[in-house]
Amino acid sequence: EIVLTQSPGTLSLSPGERATLSCRASQSVSSRYLAWYQQKPGQAPRLLIYGASSRATGIPDRFSGSGSGTDFTLSISRLEPEDFAVYYCQHYGNSPETFGQGTKVEIK
């Protein structure tokens, strides 16, 4: 089973700043099978990125994904107030799908 480790655990930033979130896999994975989700308190997760870099339907272009091999990154170019949330990466190239433990982006 592939283990995903996200860092940092918490990211404290101000609106308008750039956020860079990391997801590291325990072994090399295909970038075709890496996704990112956003979850706000009391809500279900929302798919942001699939295939490491493709934005899901309706996702603003300030969200971007990149990476390959074992290292993947979610970037938010300019944080909006609604972007403060928890973000999870997911690998889905084989069963079971696995998720990282999450990175919380909080207002500084």
Next chain:
Amino acid sequence: DVQLLESGGGLVQPGGSLRLSCAASGFTFSTYGMSWVRQAPGKGLEWVSGISGSGDGTYYAVSVRGRFIISRDNSKNTHYLQMNSLRAEDTAIYYCAKFGIGSDCSRSRCYGNFDYWGQGTLVTVSS
């Protein structure tokens, strides 16, 4: 619009059973694999189970294999999670989720990202 609506959660004693339902609308249900993902209080996400569009492929996390059964009724646009022999560690919000682009859930394999989620239903296992 795609909508997923879970029901069936509640409080159950250890060793008991519950059946969750997920009613879907807004897409051709029978052509998509579906899944259940859970989240224990204050914790991260854990994939639980998946089922192919036709229902001929079912898949489970090791933690629930042999206790949970996933199924679907394409005539009702609904899929289910029968949960037996429940344990305290099964306490969580259970989300149903639809497999998205780049996913493959069939008789021989099942993996994918989740492009739509229900609002979740809380299952509490406690005496």
